[in-house]
Amino acid sequence: MKLSRDMHAFEARIGYQFTEPALLVRALTHASVSSPNRKDNQRLEFLGDRVLGLVMATALLETDKDASEGQLAPRFNALVRKETCADVARQIDVGSVLKLGRSETLSGGRRKMALLGDAMEAVIAAVYKDGGFDAAQELILRLWGDRIGRVEADARDAKTTLQEFAQARGEQPPTYVLVERKGPDHQPEFTISVQLQDGTEGRATAGSKRQAEQAAAKSLLARLEQDK
Incomplete structure (x- = not known):
């Protein structure tokens, strides 16, 4: 499968080039436009959420080696919650490459927090399946950037x-x-x-x-x- 120019530009924004481009396309395909021959990103979202969690848990443990579980838990939640995933998605303009159905597009789907957050998790899973855990970890740490270091010790919603x-x-x-x-x-x-x-x-x-x-x-x- 050949990627469109927009998809290649997206690869450049996330700093990762896919060897299996179909994974990226699936990660950016919402259920509103899926078909029997065009799978949506829901299963990838499920996987990406778990990969993100493991990377963040590991990063927090390494960032503060003296923090208790009670201190780490709210920081973890602040970094992996849907709002944060959506913020990262906006940072790399996921909305511009989302594949949505007409009704979802007209209702502002490219700006919706839930859709952006889900797509971000799906992209993480696509990178994980394409390049392995190290590639996914590198992607997450790069895109989340200083959010990890500056997340407040008492971070809660x-x-x-x-x-x-x-x-x-x-x-x-x-x-x-x-x-x-x-x-x-x-x-x-x-x-x-x-x-x-x-x-x-x-x-x-x-x-x-x-x-x-x-x-x-x-x-x-x-x-x-x-x-x-």
Whole structure:
């Protein structure tokens, strides 16, 4: 199989040239455009998630040889979660080479966090199957770059941190409410409000409910830090 010019440009962006180009094509094929003769990237995504996890666990152990499991776990979660994979995917412009069905394309699929994160994991698996673990490890460490060294020791997603804060004060879990949804279907904006039991509130707007909830929780945590 010969790759298109765009695919060759993508190989250059990730710093890896495939000996079996079909693996790369499959890694970038979403289920919305798959067929009996055109496999999607879901199985590769499953494998890539595990390869990424092993590489990150190893890297964290080598980066901080004195850290406890309790310190390492939140750092690990911050590095392998879907949002981080999507950020890396945007960095190398995975969206421009994703193979999507028409409806998914029209709904803004090339910008969706979940699709980008899944594709990034699939690309990792494709490199692993094409070049082995060392090639996949090199790719991951290069693309994640200084994220590994600067991930905070107490890195947790903001929603989890806020919930733990409420529990520590003997309060009910934070309440998340959709305040507003606007914009077209292919580029929506969600405004989320999060409140603690005492009425303290944070708000944020993002392109998905999940991102807006995380941003609202982060906003409220920042407010609570200022009020100390």
